[in-house]
Amino acid sequence: MKITQESLRCLIMASLGMASIAGCQTGASQNAIQRESGPIATDVALQSELTSPPTPDFNDSAKSYREASRDRNGVELVDFQSSNLLESATVSNANAPIPIPEVPQEAMTLKEIQDLALTNNPTIRALSASAQAEQDYQYQVGRSANPEVGYAANQLADQGTDQHLVYVQREFVTGDKLALNQNVLGHSVEAQRWDVESQRYRVLTDVRMKFIQALVAQRQMDMIDEFHAVVFRGVGLARRRFNAKEAARADVLQAEIQLNEVEILRQKSEYRWKAAWKEMAAVAGIENLPPSKLDGDLSVVKDSPNWEDVYATLAMESPEIQSANSRIRQARSHMSRQEIQAIPNITANLQAGVDNSTGSGLIQLQVGAPIPVFNDNRGNVSAAYNEYSRATHELKRVEMSLKARLAQVSQEYDSANFAVQRFEQQILPKAQETLDLAEKAYEAGEFSFLQTLIARRTYFDTNLNYLDSLGGLAQSQAKVDGLLLTGALGQSSTSSLGDGLRGQTFSQQ
Template sequence: MSSNTPRSTVGLSKLSSIVLACALLLTRQVYAVPADLTLDQALQQAEQNNPNLAAAGWSIAVAQGERIQAGLIPNPELSFEVEDTRSDTRTSTVQLTQPIEVGGKRGARIRLAERGSDAAALELERSRNELRSEVILAFYGQLRARMRVDLAEESLRLTERGTTIAEGRVKAGKVSPIELTRAQVQMAEVQLELNRSRKELASANARLQVVLGGDLDTSLLPVGDATLLPATPDKSILLKALDSSADMRLARLGVDQQEASFELEKTLRIPDISVSIGSQYSAEDRERVNVVGLSMPLPLFNRNQGNVLAAARRADQARDQRNATELRLQGTLQETLDQWDAAASEIESFKTTILPSAQKAVDSTVRGFEMGKFGFIDVLDAQRTLIQGRLQYLLALEAATQSWSQLERIYGDIAVIARSRQ
């Protein structure tokens, strides 16, 4: 008995360890810890999982198929014809007809298909830039949402402190009970703001998961600081780089596509030739003869003139659209940089002057109220100023982030643009 007891104990110990390990694994699955996520990781994950970008990638394969099809020559036609159904006198003909394209139709089709392949590649690049912009917005949106929760919790602690002081002063008979009511109203407003900020954080997490192509039930923890944004780029550098942006290259390629389509329509004015070769057998004469033929349609009425005219006008339209795209991008660039400059100035003012002064005012009025130098209305005004200042600070951060993401949408990684132009 004594020799078996240790083995049983060891066996139970191993079994309990396995059960405990399984329980820990299940616990980790049910109560998943939010995964740390940097911006670079978020961008990489989005490129791998985002369905919109994956759909855009298939356009290249589609364009490759169209390029292959454009280079194919027409199939030959095999025909069999019988004249007179009587077996003694009938004549049967077997013939092979090969259409021959003339006028450069095949080359024109290939050039148009190649322009389509180039457009598909540019569309993919533009989709990647748009996804990059969306990831930045969603990533920094969650950082700001978390920051908003933290500030709301800090504001709640601030108002709770003021309410506690007001309760003490009311109990001591030094202030009117209405002061306590005011404090409680402000605390209730801050509590509402805290609830809104927590809901916004949940929504921000969902938006980020949608962009990343992940599970909406999974919690993410972006690593970063919502207040640390890139410096405002140099306008002259961005203006020089505007011509090489995906939108401008796609607009220029649109002109090339329509011009290639115009050239193709012009080649279709020239009729193709069909060459036939075959054998004819006459049952009555018991003789077989060779048959050779050449045919082509006569362009008397349909010379493809309508399609040529339409293609020419579409080329003119594409040129105007290219010019409109350039003007639109220039206007967007100017507006975005102005918005970014204004937001950056506001952020600097909030960080260096407004928020520190508002915090100092709150501390001074609270101390003064405790000593009976100020009324509680002064405390409430100081707290409200600080709370509103924090909310305005978040709005300025949001405006700056939107400007940044807008430039990323146009150029891609603007840090690379800045380095390449130096």
């Protein structure tokens, strides 16, 4: 079958156009974490003058990312199966395209994977258990002491004068210590619930970032597969032209080199895709999650945000800052609790019985209290003040940490945003124009086959780099939407006050 230069040029142009479309077509996806309109009310019972803001309930359903769809220009794809070039090309099976790995037919969305992660991630469950345990301690530290009931006997050796009594003894807590105990633990529960909320954001953000990595690799595999078909046919064309004495052996070698380079890139993209899937499954806390195609969108709003406004939003919504504020309130209430510790509790003992020597009944009452002469709890009061000072400095550290992380993310966002816009506005159009000119020059005999291969590779690399930049921009946006919280599988640690305050309440010596 005879192939005209014009039909060859049109086919190559259509092939490369199809390769660029694979990286640019988009669908509906989740773009941002949907923040709840207000904090979730806590059921912590605080029984002092200090009031606390509502805190998130770690048993509630998790936040989901905001969904946004943006239309992009569609381009009609060329079907290579109808090409005369395909029918006439005969190349060894060793150079056949690498097949796409077998995956389930149903494409998974970001929300589906995030829902799995919020249910199965071990760090969320561990922190939730810690918060629940602290709430149990909060209940315990407010319990009064059990009364003591007993029997006492006097003068048992002197028959006829012995006395037998039944007594009831109880320690009465003064200074409202039990209510203050619960207040301190209530703020601790509040802080730990904010810690759970922070971990939710970390999980959602990490899943979203791994999803973006896998989606970029998937788009790159699609693009490489389409470009591989073009290069594959180019090898066949170079061989036929060499056999017809119309091209040099170097043209065949260069075409085969380019084919092998494309296959290497394809394999690397597949490895990245599989690795991103494994990481995403690990963050979700699911073993052996089978890889499947992803249904997502890489497009983001490309207007650079006002970073001062972004920080103001972070300062108001960050669960890290909310947790730090809760711990400041906890430390302040603990100071108040230690200041009244020296107020002595009162122990009362009521006895009733019979005196056999007189045959009369007996009633005795004893009331006592420790005198704070040697131990006025001054050391604990000073320690509580220093804990309060430490908590205020911790809040400052969190604020500075947010600023530092935002500075890094803003640099990543602005750099990726600049690259994406430059690719879309200048580089991609110029790469397309360069390819067009190279194809025309090659057809007219003004360019060598090597120069045409270089133009093709430049166009191909440009589209791959554009996808990388688009993925980097989407990941930066994910960090901002996730309130700069990452590290879904970091060690979950939290401090617990336990029921020590109750023991302190009933042991004043």
